[in-house]
Amino acid sequence: MTNDTQTVPERLVAFLPNLRRFAISLCRSRELADDLVQMACERAILAADSFVPGSRFDAWMFRILRNLWIDHLRRQKTAGPQGDLEDARDVSIPSGEAASLARMDLLEVTAALQKLPAEQREVLVLVCVEEFSYRDAAEVLAIPIGTVMSRLARARKNLMELTGISFDERRSPDSKGGVL
Structure with a gap:
């Protein structure tokens, strides 16, 4: 802070x-x-x-x-x-199989993120990456909180469809939430 x-x-x-x-x-x-x-x-x-x-x-x-x-x-x-955003070639990660898989996931999610409509991408980045509350994201975007919630839900759904990755499956059973 x-x-x-x-x-x-x-x-x-x-x-x-x-x-x-x-x-x-x-x-x-x-x-x-x-x-x-x-x-x-x-x-x-x-x-x-x-x-x-x-x-x-x-x-x-x-x-x-x-x-x-x-x-x-x-x-x-x-x-x-x-x-368009160039491929994320400048992302630095350690070598190895896990790193290669992580990089492939990152590139896939990055490409899918860029395919989202701008209003969904904005909300997703503010809430999931910048960790804004729904209220704060609504204030930044000058839209109602309900609109933030619906755009975020659509963004998550579309991202999951574009990547084939179920974000719920990536969380451990003890997890209280996830980034996306």
């Missing part, structure tokens, strides 16, 4: 990996994600006085980034299609 005495730029430094991960999930392009993150950081620094101390910094930053993404999409309507 960040200290409320930290400035917006100090918080941004620690939050950059999360912001970049969310940006990649939105636009499916590492280069564009980096541009969006840079613009979000600039906007946050310029609007630092609008951040309410004690509120969620991560939700504020994700909302800024998402609004930039929506603005970009509106501008790109006449520019043509966007580039």
Whole structure:
């Protein structure tokens, strides 16, 4: 948890990996994600006085980034299609059979994730990767909590259909939940 005495730029430094991960999930392009993150950081620094101390910094930053993404999409309507996310070749994992299988699963899930509609992908990343509550995800996306829950359910179902992986089967019987 960040200290409320930290400035917006100090918080941004620690939050950059999360912001970049969310940006990649939105636009499916590492280069564009980096541009969006840079613009979000600039906007946050310029609007630092609008951040309410004690509120969620991560939700504020994700909302800024998402609004930039929506603005970009509106501008790109006449520019043509966007580039796809390259295969996750830069993911570092140890060698061996287990690592190879894990990498294959990762690539399969990553490819399936990119096939989900944007609204499902956004909710899935915020709730399952960034560990936002349904309420916080609803606030970032400016939608009702019920919509978050239904999009998340559809995203999980579609991801399972696309990968053939049942996420319930991957949990141990003692498990209280799972990432997806």
